[in-house]
Amino acid sequence: MRIISLIDDAEIIRKILKHLDLWDVKRRPPPRANGPPTESFIIYDESSSPCADDYIIDADYPIETYL
Numbered sequence: 001m002r003i004i005s006l007i008d009d010a011e012i013i014r015k016i017l018k019h020l021d022l023w024d025v026k027r028r029p030p031p032r033a034n035g036p037p038t039e040s041f042i043i044y045d046e047s048s049s050p051c052a053d054d055y056i057i058d059a060d061y062p063i064e065t066y067l
Helices: 010-019
Strands: none
Touching: none
16 A cells, blocks of 8 residues: 555545544544553541450450459
């Protein structure tokens, strides 16, 4: 395949595209990527991290021993 001619005049390009009803055609938005969701949030509640009592209470001794 060879290039027969090249049109580099902006006015001529506009006239050709207007004649073909392609001058006012808007471009499509870019496709969405398959990435992580953009709306993320972090829940800070008691279930998201272990409680300090799980680490400092020994199951062999009652709580009164520590008081």
